[in-house]
Amino acid sequence: MNIKKLIPCLALFLLFNTTDAQINGFEKKIDSIIQTEFGNHDEPGGVFMITKNGKNIYRKAFGKANLELNVNLTPDYVFQIGSMTKQFTAIAILMLEQQGKLNVSDPVSRYIKDYPDGDHITIHHLLTHTSGIKDFTKMKSLSSIAQKEMKPEEMVNFFKSEPVDFAPGEKFDYNNSGYVVLGYIIELVSGTSYEEFIKKNIFDKAGMSHSYYASDRKVIPQRAYGYHKKEQGFVNKTAISFSVPFSSGSLMSTVDDMLKWQQTLNQNILLNSKETQKAFxxxxxxxxxxxxxxxxxxxxxxxxxxxxxxGGSIFGFKSMGVYIPGEDIYVVGFSNCDCHSPTEVTRNIAKAALKEFKTSAKRPQK
Structure with a gap:
């Protein structure tokens, strides 16, 4: 036996086994982070994914997609993403700006003539939650329209005459109404529905074939069902009309499609780099x-x-996405019960991933 010939093979064997051990250790660490919130596999659960440089590092599902049918979640399931919708609305506005059809410095009154104080509230104020207009989710009368089919104009009319909370640009205060107004402006400027604009100009171009404008009536393959947790146990989510959250929170997607979204932004497929940077x-x-x-x-x-x-939160669902541009790390988490929040879980995963990849980069190559 030639010992000298065996030494390189042995070194290679040790290298691969060390790498496997590191990967397995990282996977167990992520599992433990997730199971602090999503540990009961007989309950509604969640899906989590970590990517580095566009490649899957971790992709797992926990819990049930449907309690009645006892169906387990897989990473392919479609979730409502709530306020992560705002990313798509903002990019749609910037796409229209790049086409020369609007400018973020335009006053709202240019598009909605009778909007109160519309000469002073700009599209920029709406995008940055600095408009001061009343957030419709905080209005007591919201329950009166929650299940009605509302046209975008009717939704805007629902809150536009409410007293403002502050003058435009005075403070930052997270606001869903501003993003509903943005959706209405997208329709007015583009001449098509918000749903159709997003599908044609974003979902189709990004290859997001499992992303949709939400519906409880359409048959959506591999839809995760949403739940609330009450004292007596789990119940099906409250039904709402998605025309109410509209462009502030009515989209559905998968973790894989959200990676396609992130890569589309990184590659400036929808916008040039200058326009993209306005979002960030x-x-x-x-x-x-x-x-x-x-x-x-x-x-x-x-x-x-x-x-x-x-993040996002809508009846029966919660979502969270974290992107670290300097390391090209993307972490996304979805939950099909609003009793389980992926927000801190996703941030903690991102923290662990950042530490892991920075440490790996410092390890000497064998």
């Missing part, structure tokens, strides 16, 4: 104070490393 920069209030929101994304950090993130 911080802006200032009237007094010069900077706030941590761009157009459709919170701009924060994970362990001191800048990230872009946004």
């Amino acid at each position: 920069q911080k802006y200032k209030l009237n007094n010069g104070e900077e706030f941590t929101y761009g157009y459709g994304w919170h701009l924060k950090d994970i362990s001191g490393t800048p990230d872009r993130e946004h």
